Amino acid sequence: MDSGRRVTLDDVAAAAGVSKSAASKALNNRADVSAATRERVLAACADLGYVRPETAPARTYPPIAIVSDDLATAYTIEVLKGAATAALNAGVALNTTYTPQPAPRKHPVPFEPEWFTLLKATDYLGLIVLTSPLTHEQQASARRIGLPVVLIDPSGNVEAGVASIGATNWNGGVDATEHLIGLGHRRIAMVGGPEDSVPAQERRQGYLSALQMHSLPTHAALISCGPFTYEAGLRQGRRLLALPDDERPTAVFAASDTTALGVYEAAREAGLRIPDDFSVVGFDDTEMAGWAAPRLTTVRQPLFRMGQEAVRMIVDSHHGRPLLTTTPVRLSTRLVIRDSAAPPRRV
Numbered sequence: 001m002d003s004g005r006r007v008t009l010d011d012v013a014a015a016a017g018v019s020k021s022a023a024s025k026a027l028n029n030r031a032d033v034s035a036a037t038r039e040r041v042l043a044a045c046a047d048l049g050y051v052r053p054e055t056a057p058a059r060t061y062p063p064i065a066i067v068s069d070d071l072a073t074a075y076t077i078e079v080l081k082g083a084a085t086a087a088l089n090a091g092v093a094l095n096t097t098y099t100p101q102p103a104p105r106k107h108p109v110p111f112e113p114e115w116f117t118l119l120k121a122t123d124y125l126g127l128i129v130l131t132s133p134l135t136h137e138q139q140a141s142a143r144r145i146g147l148p149v150v151l152i153d154p155s156g157n158v159e160a161g162v163a164s165i166g167a168t169n170w171n172g173g174v175d176a177t178e179h180l181i182g183l184g185h186r187r188i189a190m191v192g193g194p195e196d197s198v199p200a201q202e203r204r205q206g207y208l209s210a211l212q213m214h215s216l217p218t219h220a221a222l223i224s225c226g227p228f229t230y231e232a233g234l235r236q237g238r239r240l241l242a243l244p245d246d247e248r249p250t251a252v253f254a255a256s257d258t259t260a261l262g263v264y265e266a267a268r269e270a271g272l273r274i275p276d277d278f279s280v281v282g283f284d285d286t287e288m289a290g291w292a293a294p295r296l297t298t299v300r301q302p303l304f305r306m307g308q309e310a311v312r313m314i315v316d317s318h319h320g321r322p323l324l325t326t327t328p329v330r331l332s333t334r335l336v337i338r339d340s341a342a343p344p345r346r347v
Contacts, residue, residue, distance in 0.1 A: 007050045015044035027052065027121055029108075042114045045121040046145065052123050063093040064314050065119055067110045068130040069155075071098045073258065074286035075228070075303060079130055079152060082307025090315045092125065099132050111138045120145045126314035131155060133196065148317040150310045153199045163323040165309050165331070167301035169199045172333035173206020173253070174213075176281045176299050179335055180251045181214050184343045185279060189222035189249035191236045191259050200225070203255050203283060222249050226259075233262020241270045241278075250344035251279035257289045257298055260340075264292065275342035285336050294339035302331045 013023040018037055025033045026041035044050070066083055068076050080096065087094045099110050108115040111134060119127060126148035133155040139162050142149045151164040158164045180188050190207045193200025204223070211218055221243065226232035233254055240249055254260035260282030264274060272278045274294055282289060285300035309329060317323050 007048045009050075009052075011048055012041060012044045012050050015048060016040040027118070029118065038108070039114060042108070042117045042121065046117045050121055052121055062123060062125050062318070063095050064125050064128060064311060065095045065097070066128040066130060066310075067132055068096075068098050069132040071096070073228075074288055075256070075258075075284055076130065078286060078303035079307040082304035082309075083128065083311050084307070085304075086308040086311035086315075090311065092311070092315060094311075095124075111135075113141050116141045116145060116147060120147050125318045126150065128152065128310045128314065129154070131197070148314055148323055150313050150323070152306055152310055153197070155194065155196050155198070158198070158328070161325050163313060163325045163329070164198075165306050165313075165329045166199055166202075167306070167333045168330050169202035169301075169333070170206040170209070172283060172299035172301065172335075173203040174210045175206075175333070175335040176253045176283065177207045177210035178214070179297070179337070180253065180279060180281060180341060181210065181216070183251075183279065183341060185249075185251040186216060186344075187219070187222065187247075187249045187251075188216075189240050189252045190224070191233055191240075191252055191254045191263060192223065192225045193228050193255040193259075195225045197228075200228075200255055207253055219247075221247065228256040228258055230258050230262040230265075233259035234265050235262070237263035237266025238269070241266055241272070251281070251341065254280060254282045257282040257284040257286050257292075257296060260296055260298070261288065261292060275340050277345060279341035279344070281341055289336070289338070292340070297338045297340045298336055299333050300336050301333045305331055 009020055009023055013020045016023060022033060022037055023041050026038040070076055084094055097110060108118055127142060128150050130152045136159055139159045143161055149162055151158060151162060153166050154164050177188060192204045208218060224236045252263050254263055260280050263280050267274055267278045274280055282296050282298035285298045289296040289298045313323055
């Protein structure tokens, strides 16, 4: 093929051995195209370097894909609100989806090689991944085809050359733990997040650092990891409050507001009052923190702004500004003091 000529949809159709109409339907993810045809068309796009010509609507509203592992949490909703606001202001569209388990197989699903190729061939500006795991191979696939990627609060390792956004989680962990220490607590538990979550690891390190800075011992029985869920907080809260009196914590730092509310319920079941008998500090400062009874003291991370910044980075990349891939973007946290922590009854 003449290297100076633009690759057309006719070229893709010919290389895939299908009609131009079938190639167009495959690129538009139409349901009346077989998976085998779609795979051949996407493979031809990748081989030929086909880029879909811009039409007037696409020129006005170019899309950005955003993928989350969950679309139902207060955390996710707040990040999406920020992303949607920035997209509206920038004149771009957001195509939002999630990674269900098990994934449906009728069409290419997020993070499959064919899915990355489909995004590139249909002129997506880039991809935002919210907390979902993205393997080394998947990050390499996106980079290989030139698809800009921004990770928000990533799970697993972030490969060199991939941009990421998060909060100052270590600082937040220190602030939360030091607040409890300042109130007089000496046996402080941590109900942490997933072991493969970068933010959860950073919050845990902040907790441990605060204990070390104040010469307080760490107790393995007081530290746990698990999902950022109400059920995990309830389960770990029950376990902690079932410990013997001389081993039981007087306070808990929960790695998310949702987890903190699970601890609230465990305390209620045990006949304890918060904060008179037991103190709790959370992390996120979602709306539920202000709705809790008592209102939850928590670390505020700028979730709305994290979504805004991710969209801004993708749009800037489209306009020629390189993504910041050498250093993770870290947005400041701050402790919001409300009513859920007080000096312990027994010091």
